[in-house]
Amino acid sequence: MHVHVALTVAPVVLSLRTRYRQEMNCQIVKDSIHTRPGWAMTYALGLEDALVGFGTVAIAGPWTGKPTILEFYMDIEEPFRGRGLGPYLVQELKRQAYDVGAIPAARCNRENRPSRKALQKAGFIPYAHILTGAIDGILGASTG
Numbered sequence: 001m002h003v004h005v006a007l008t009v010a011p012v013v014l015s016l017r018t019r020y021r022q023e024m025n026c027q028i029v030k031d032s033i034h035t036r037p038g039w040a041m042t043y044a045l046g047l048e049d050a051l052v053g054f055g056t057v058a059i060a061g062p063w064t065g066k067p068t069i070l071e072f073y074m075d076i077e078e079p080f081r082g083r084g085l086g087p088y089l090v091q092e093l094k095r096q097a098y099d100v101g102a103i104p105a106a107r108c109n110r111e112n113r114p115s116r117k118a119l120q121k122a123g124f125i126p127y128a129h130i131l132t133g134a135i136d137g138i139l140g141a142s143t144g
Contacts, residue, residue, distance in 0.1 A: 001047065003085065005055075005092040008044040010034035013054035020075040033058055041096060045076070045089045052080040055093045059100060086118030094122060 017031070033039040039060040045053035053076040076085050090106070097104035106124055108115040
């Protein structure tokens with residue numbers, strides 16, 4: 001099995017990004033960086049001759065000239081999941097972040113067990129959870 005990660009341009013992985021948004025019923029965080037020249041490095045994950053996943057590292061825009069924490073996301077096509085490709089892609093994206101002098105960071109929905117496991121296998125450690133809710137008496141929350 002020949003697995004490879006290569007720098008590419010956003011249009012190459014557009015079909016994967018579109019499918020990901022549909023599958024997750026969401027907008028990809030910071031997706032607009034793909035339309036801004038020089039703001040992101042996009043990587044394609046290949047297995048043999050098939051495009052099976054992608055990842056993006058934010059490198060410019062608001063992050064220029066500042067101590068930067070780079071964010072990235074990844075998606076693996078359904079038929080190729082469960083083969084260790086996610087952690088491989090994450091490790092490669094982390095390497096790219098370090099190569100440009102940045103500190104890699106990642107986040108995922110805590111209910112998304114495959115993504116959480118891929119991040120952990122690639123060396124990330126969970127450290128926070130985003131909580132949502134209302135506190136009685138604040139911002140119109142119910143008091144009863």
